[in-house]
Amino acid sequence: MREALAAALRSLPEPERRHLGVAFSGGxxxxxxxxxxxxLRRELGFELTALHVHHGLSTNADVWEDFxxxxxxAAGAGFAARRVAVERGGNVEEGARKARYxxxxxxxxxxRIDCLLTAHHxxxxxxxxxxxxxxxxxxxxxxxxxxxxxxxxxxxxxxxxDLRRVKLEAYAKDFGLAHxxxxxxxxxxxxxxxxxxxxxxxxxxxxxxxxxxIARSARRIAEAGGLLQELAEQDLLAAGGGPGKLPLAALAxxxxxxxxxxxxxxxxxxxxxxxxxxxxxxxxxQLGSAGSPDSEGNRLLxxxxxxxxxxxxxxxxxDPGGRGEGARAANEDAQPPQAQTLELLWRGESSLPAPxxxxxxxxxxxxxxxxxxxxxxxxxxxxxxxxxxxxRLHPARPSQSLKNAFQQADxxxxxxxxxxxxxxxxxxxxxALGMDSRWQTEVGGDLASLDGGGARYSxxxxxx
Numbered sequence: 026m027r028e029a030l031a032a033a034l035r036s037l038p039e040p041e042r043r044h045l046g047v048a049f050s051g052g053x054x055x056x057x058x059x060x061x062x063x064x065l066r067r068e069l070g071f072e073l074t075a076l077h078v079h080h081g082l083s084t085n086a087d088v089w090e091d092f093x094x095x096x097x098x099a100a101g102a103g104f105a106a107r108r109v110a111v112e113r114g115g116n117v118e119e120g121a122r123k124a125r126y127x128x129x130x131x132x133x134x135x136x137r138i139d140c141l142l143t144a145h146h147x148x149x150x151x152x153x154x155x156x157x158x159x160x161x162x163x164x165x166x167x168x169x170x171x172x173x174x175x176x177x178x179x180x181x182x183x184x185x186x187d188l189r190r191v192k193l194e195a196y197a198k199d200f201g202l203a204h205x206x207x208x209x210x211x212x213x214x215x216x217x218x219x220x221x222x223x224x225x226x227x228x229x230x231x232x233x234x235x236x237x238x239i240a241r242s243a244r245r246i247a248e249a250g251g252l253l254q255e256l257a258e259q260d261l262l263a264a265g266g267g268p269g270k271l272p273l274a275a276l277a278x279x280x281x282x283x284x285x286x287x288x289x290x291x292x293x294x295x296x297x298x299x300x301x302x303x304x305x306x307x308x309x310x311q312l313g314s315a316g317s318p319d320s321e322g323n324r325l326l327x328x329x330x331x332x333x334x335x336x337x338x339x340x341x342x343x344d345p346g347g348r349g350e351g352a353r354a355a356n357e358d359a360q361p362p363q364a365q366t367l368e369l370l371w372r373g374e375s376s377l378p379a380p381x382x383x384x385x386x387x388x389x390x391x392x393x394x395x396x397x398x399x400x401x402x403x404x405x406x407x408x409x410x411x412x413x414x415x416x417r418l419h420p421a422r423p424s425q426s427l428k429n430a431f432q433q434a435d436x437x438x439x440x441x442x443x444x445x446x447x448x449x450x451x452x453x454x455x456x457a458l459g460m461d462s463r464w465q466t467e468v469g470g471d472l473a474s475l476d477g478g479g480a481r482y483s484x485x486x487x488x489x
Contacts, residue, residue, distance in 0.1 A: 026185075026188065026193075026196055027061050027064060029184070029187070029188075030058075030061050030062070030065065030184050030185075031065055031069065033172075033182060033184035034065070034069055034071075034182075034184070035069070037182065041140045041179070042069070042071050042139060044071065044072040044073075044074070044137060044138050044139045044140075045071050045072065045074070045138065045139065046073075046074050046075075046076050046129075046132070046136070046140070047059050047062060047073070047075050047076065047102070047143075047144075048076055048125075048141060049075035049076060049077050049093055049096075049097065050077070050078075050089075050093070050205065050207075051077070051089050051092050051093040051096065051204060051205035052144075052204055052206075053194065053197055053204040054145075054146060054185075054190070054193055056096065056202045056203070056204040057144065057196050058142060058143075058144040058185065059073075059075055059096065059097070059100055060100060060196075060200060060202055061196070062102075063100040063101055072103070073100075073102040073103065074097075074103035074104065074105060074136060074138060075093060075096070075100070075102050075104050075105075076105050076106075076107075076132045076133070076138075076141070077089075077093040077094075077104070077105070077106040078106070078107055078108075078124070078128045079106055079107065079109070080109060080111055080125070081108060081109070081111065082113075082117070082209070083207065083208065083209065092203075093106070096203070103136075105135075105136060107128040107132055109124040109125070109128050110124070111124050117215070118215050118216065118217060126176065129141060129176065131177075133176060133177055134177050134178060134179075138179060139179055140179055140181070140182055141176050141179060141181050141182070142182045142183070142184060143181070143182075143183050144185055144193075145170055145186060146185045146186060146188050146189065146190050146192075146193060147186060147187060147190075147236050147237070147240050148189060148190045148221075148225075148236060149170070149190075150169050150170055150236075150239075151225065151235075151236050151239045151240060152217050152220050152225070153169040153243075154167060154239055154240075154242070155220055155224075155239070156217060157169065159216070161302075163302065164246055164249055164250040164253060165250055165299060167243065167246045168243060168246050168247035169243040170183055170186065170243075171183070171247060172184070172186050186240070187240075189236060253286055254290050256283075256286060256290075257286050257287050257289065257290020257293075257294075258290060260279070260286075261287060261290065261291055263275075266291065268294050268296070268343075269295050269342065269343045269344075270340055270341070270342055270343075271287075271288070271291045271341040272339060272340055273313075273315060273336065273339050273340060273341060274339060275287060276288060276309065276312060276341075285305055285306075285309060288305060288308060288312075289305060291341075292330075295343050297329060297332060297343070304327075304329070308326070311326050311327070312326065312341055315336030315341075328346075332344060333345075333346040335437070335439070337438075338435060338437075344439065344488065345488045345489055346488075365381050365382075365408075366407065366409075367379065367381055367406075367407050367408075368404040368405065368406055368407070369386065369404060369405040369406075370404050370405075371388060371400050371401055372401065373397075373401075374388065375387060375388060376388070376487075377405070382407065382443075382444045383488060383489045384443075384444075384486060384487055384489050385486075385487050385489075386405075386407075386446065386454075386484055386486055387484060387485045387486075388400070388482050388484050389482060389483055389484070390480050390481065391483035392481065393465050393483070394464075394465055394483040395448075395460065395464040395465065395481060395482055395483075396479060396480075396482075397479050397480050397481070398479060400448070400482055402449075403448060403449055405446055405447070405448055405453065406446070406447040406448070407444045407447075408444065408445060408447065409444060410427065410441070410442065410445055413426070414427045414445065414452060415427070415452070416430055416452055416455055416458060416461050417461055417462045417463060418430065418461075419462055420462045420463075427441075427455065427458075430458055431457070431458070434457065436458070440456070443455075443456035443457065443488070444486070446484070448464070451463070451464075453484075454486075456485075456486035460483065460484065465481075
């Protein structure tokens with residue numbers, strides 16, 4: 026097992042295996058993973074931290090946290106714990122899972138952990154696929170768990186997915202590992218426990234190698250899901266769409282199944298979760314009747330995954346915004362109530378938050394941009410659009426009003442009320458249009474002498 030674990034770790038890029046975290050419940054599976062990793066730490070040269078989530082669902086939760094802290098100390102690993110609150114009504118399993126991963130993501134970010142490892146094994150994979158079947162999941166759900174994924178800004182590795190739990194039990198016995206027995210694992214009210222303790226033993230009596238076969242099916246379904254996403258991205262590229270923007274004609278030109286795949290893939294490319302089958306069908310229905318490319322309709326279509334889905338001039342658009350945005354979205358010509366003037370001081374940061382405008386300004390090095398010395402010379406003034414502002418988007422062309430610039434660039438009405446950014450009394454940057462050309466220069470250009478040939482920077486506005 027250690028050989029397979031070492032191979033999985035070596036397959037990671039070096040920056041993703043300098044500081045490893047283990048999702049450590051104290052149960053047999055995670056106890057085995059922590060022990061095996063501790064044995065490899067000196068050989069592979071990584072830092073190791075055990076991360077424990079205290080769910081508070083058991084009267085033994087405090088004792089379990091103490092056990093995990095001591096086990097981590099004995100293994101020579103660091104330890105961190107985080108307490109979460111899980112609603113006891115409804116689906117407790119799903120609530121605990123979501124709370125657990127949110128807590129693990131927080132701890133990984135807080136401790137700067139490069140990769141989180143979990144002890145999921147082949148039996149877990151079988152249970153997950155069968156639960157998804159019972160829920161009527163699609164290809165993404167039936168792919169079950171992937172060996173490598175993402176959690177927050179870091180990697181998520183499940184290195185034991187090809188091992189049966191009996192292998193882990195044998196390892197624990199060989200090394201005399203103590204572990205926690207969660208009493209809730211015997212509670213048949215939970216679907217996973219009922220599958221594990223009642224259904225899977227029946228399958229084992231029918232076919233001894235059932236777990237390998239089901240895990241193999243999960244891998245093949247995952248491959249099919251990857252191909253469907255590739256097809257969606259190809260269709261999106263061919264239609265001229267991209268993250269946050271999709272031509273409605275591309276949906277109308279496809280078969281029902283391919284249109285659904287394109288919409289689902291576009292949402293994923295835009296960083297959103299896939300909707301349910303019923304919700305996806307309703308999205309397609311409303312987008313299909315949203316109007317022609319000449320239509321000025323900009324009504325709110327859907328709230329999905331913290332974003333607003335709208336249709337305007339033949340395109341579907343995505344913008345950040347929760348359900349509380351609905352009333353404001355109804356009147357697109359009104360200045361947002363949060364608009365106010367503020368100053369931002371740039372001292373080399375990659376992002377400047379502007380909470381009053383519910384967003385942040387990213388500042389990145391660029392071949393064509395404003396010299397850093399000018400950007401740092403005085404505060405960046407952030408203020409609302411008041412009318413009469415003009416911008417020059419190309420040095421060889423005259424300036425024009427923002428109204429004309431927005432119209433020529435087909436910027437939707439609700440995006441025209443983002444804040445404007447000024448420097449030294451001159452307009453610097455307008456979201457959805459870009460920087461005024463007077464500030465931009467290539468390295469070695471006319472403004473080079475003002476910056477001693479230093480770095481140039483471009484900027485982009487990111488709404489929350």
